[in-house]
Amino acid sequence: MAYSDHTAAHGDHEHRPSGIWRWLSTTNHKDIGTLYLVFSCVMFFVGGLMAMLIRMELLKPGLQFFDPSLFNSLTTVHALAMIFGAVMPAWVGLANWMIPMQIGAPDMALPRMNNFSFWILPFAFMLLLSTFFIPGGAPAGGWTLYPPLVLQGGNSLPLAIFAIHLMGASSIMGAINVIVTIMNMRAPGMTLLRMPLFVWTWLITAYLLIAVMPVLAGAVTMLLTDHFFGTSFFSASGGGDPVMFQHIFWFFGHPEVYILILPAFGVVSEIIPTFSRKPLFGYSAMVYATASIAFLSFIVWAHHMFTVGMPLAAELFFMLSTMLIAIPTGVKVFNWCATMWRGSLSFEPPMLFALSFLFLFTIGGFSGLMLAMAPADFQYQDTYFVVAHFHYVLVPGSIFAIMGGVYYWLPKWTGHMYNMTLAKWHFWLSTIFVNVLFFPQHFLGLAGMPRRIPDYATQFADWNRVSSLGGFAFGLSQVLFPIIIIQCVRGGEKATNQVWESAHGLEWELPSPAPYHSWQDAPTLATIEHGAEHGNTM
Amino acid sequence: MTKYLGRLAIALLSLIAPAAHAEWALNMPKGITAVSRSVYGLHMLAFWICVWIGVFVFGWMIYSIVAFRHSKGAVADAKLVHNTKAEIIWTTIPVIILIGLAVPATKTLIETDDASNSQLTIRVTGYQWKWGYEYVGTGVSLLSTLDEKSNAARQLGSGIDPFTVEHYLLNVDHPLIVPAGTKVRLLITAQDVIHSWWLPVLAIKKDAIPGFVNEAWFTIDAGTVGTYRGQCAELCGRDHGFMPIVVEVKSKDDFDTWIKTQQAANAAAAAAAAPPAAAPAAAPAKAG
Secondary structure (H helix, E strand, O other): OOHHHHHHHHHOOOOOOOOHHHHHHOOOHHHHHHHHHHHHHHHHHHHHHHHHHHHHHOOOOOOOOOOHHHHHHHHHHHHHHHHHHHHHHHHHHHHHHHHHHHHOOOOOOOHHHHHHHHHHHHHHHHHHHHHHHOOOOOOOOOOOOOOOHHHHHOOHHHHHHHHHHHHHHHHHHHHHHHHHHHHHOOOOOOOHHHOOHHHHHHHHHHHHHHHHHHHHHHHHHHHHHHHHOOOOOOOHHHOOOHHHHHHHHHHHHHHHHHHHHHHHHHHHHHHHHHHHOOOOOOHHHHHHHHHHHHHHOOOOHHHHHHHHOOOHHHHHHHHHHHHHOHHHHHHHHHHHHHHHOOOOEOOOHHHHHHHHHHHHHHHHHHHHHHHHOHHHHHHHOOEHHHHHHHHHHHHHHHHHHHHHHHHHHHHHHHOEOOOHHHHHHHHHHHHHHHHHHHHHHHHHHHHOOEOOOOOOOHHHHHHHHHHHHHHHHHHHHOOHHHHHHHHHHHOOOEOOOOOOOOOOOHHHHOOOOOOOOOOOOOOOHHHHHHHHOOOOOO | OHHHHHHHHHHHHHHHOOOOOOOOOOOOOOOOEHHHHHHHHHHHHHHHHHHHHHHHHHHHHHHHHHHOEHHHOOOOOOOOOOOHHHHHHHHHHHHHHHHHHHHHHHHHHHHHHOOOOOOEEEEEEEEOOEEEEEEOOOOEEEEEOEOHHHHHHOOOOOOOOHHHOOOOOOOEOOOEEEEOOOEEEEEEEEOOOOEEEEEHHHOEEEEEOEOOOEEEEEEEOOOOOEEEEEEEOOOOOOOHHHOEEEEEEEOHHHHHHHHHHHHHHHHHHHHHHOOOOHHHHHHHHHHO
16 A cells, blocks of 8 residues: 555656557557457457347348358458457457556566557458458458368458468567566566466466467468469368368467467456455466366367368367366366355456356356267257357357456546446346357257358247347347446546455555556565465465 | 338237247257267267256355355355365366266267278269269269259348248258168268268268368168258358258168169160260170
8 A cells, every 4th residue: 555655656757648649659558458458349349240240141041131152251250350359359458457467567578569569450450351342252261261162262361361460460469478577577576376367367378379379370371372372282182181271270279269268267266256255266276277278278179170080099089188178177167166155245247247257158168068079079060059159158258257357447447436237237138148149059059050151941940030139139238338438437436446345466456547657666575465365375 | 100010010020929830949859870879869968967067066156146145244264265175076076077978979989980881882072052972883973952942032132931932941952862771881072162061860970171082971770761951061152051961761672773763864864865876886796
């Protein structure tokens, strides 16, 4: 607490340009965090609009609105926008805001690169989204970009690939920045095993990013040379191998899905202890479980390709290694349950979203376990069962954790409390309708509906109608989210430094709103221990 | 005005009220082969295991949410941060459950892999957007495309109600005919891009990849006859949703008759197409 007066004095010495130039030239971790989060929110609505259009077409059998090619473009770009535009930038935004505050650092280690890595993104997405308006339309081969189909793509192919290169470069820079910050800028006394779980999960995520984004860049570059420079990496007629692309893609793609979910584990591990008024159960087990999941993510990739015709030994290996992931994931879920056990629970919006995450991510985990079993996967692969599975882990998984994190830290960022009633409405509408939207898709997949089709046989009509109506309601209820945030930025009840009664960690030792430069003087050991006493016991 | 309101009401009602063709299907078919039944069994085993884990985990969460409420005066036990015994238990039990799942999964997987001793081989080729089938060694082959009625109804703004089309999008002009009670091997490949041949009742989904030949096999229960439907399961371009797979299962005898009819028809067609001058020239060679 000795900190606050000191910062207030510093607050007067903030030299920053005003207006648009502040945002273009900023090297401040909070400004860049805000930029990332705003960008992510915009892309969430862009990707969401595409989802609404997809569900509109699928409301009834028969083609109502779109040519099948446009439908394929919508599913392809929806995925790219949500993964690379909404979820990943949201995590980088939260990392920018929170990591320096949580480890007692004044800013990120590489502030100029931080600015650069953000400002690449809007251009990358302008390129990608502009393909909707060029002759031949946007990429329509699925976000997985499988050749030879993707090579039929025409003019959109090089634009989409260049956009993916830019997104990859941005992610790698963001990851380097996170690693360098965590490794070098922790306050004295903030040992690795005292770090909050969000910092831990992000550290591991950053290593995953550095390991796999170049692999994706390599794969799409080979597509580019196959298309324009006469190589035959993936063309069987030239001696290449179309399946090799899938191996390379999923060697990136599987760690990528953990890049989307590991920081969510971190956020939930911060929220549940706070609102259970109890330290996190099994802190070090959580760290090791995260590291094991990250390791396993590199040796399970071909479970995305069980139907591709691999030898029996390979199918067995990837089936068994995939099933192993259930163990560290189970440890995490049990630890969260044990954190609530004999706690003193209250249900503010961040906790509500964390609980929803806990229930619904577990359902996604169950379908994941079923999908791991290769013979059963022959039935599930490329059906709506898979669509239901990955939307359960990504929407009520990653996205609910992001929303929970925003509701958790928003008072710290703005200095105001937000409208709790409206936030609870946002929670209940989201939680109810996300299930109406995605749960019936399990049934559709089992009944035999393939994914990525614009029209379907009439026996799939009933559940598709339910799913679409749930989708519209879910999409509409998301409008509450920016409304609540804008209201909170503009004003509201003054937030205390600790904000939540039982919040512990260095960010809660700072004033609300947090000063422009977080910890210009490193926190004292006493402050760190005060922050950590409820966090972990190491 | 009332007319439009009435129409709107009907449109809304048609969304809410179950359609005449309501199916509300929830689960996968058990199928018509021993393998498909063991896949179904595996699926149900995994499902019930998930249900029981869910009852336990969700019960635990719900109990905590109900019993340990701050608003009801619950006091947190801040010392409860570690319990080695509990942690060993909840690591070990999942391992045992996973082994219980892995053993039958491995067995079924090995079963699906053994295509030896097949009695009939069919080459399946995926095209944008139809399927080609060739009965290897018989000279019989056919192309299988979406039927006319579905194709007319599925056009953008066709105005044809899909519910009036029988087997909308799941019907073809020439179905694949296969015999029951016979071990059939499929050699699956593609001409242009990757497709995937999927027939749920066989629990077979195998990618058709240009330049690769994948293998799958099935033995349909003897005594089964009927028509079974599936779809291409790998995005293959604009009309990916419009290249169904229809398999008609015949008894072994009916199948043999069918093959012979096809061969005879092929021979007749070849004879009709051959130039007249060639016929006498061939005759002495046969006689000799």
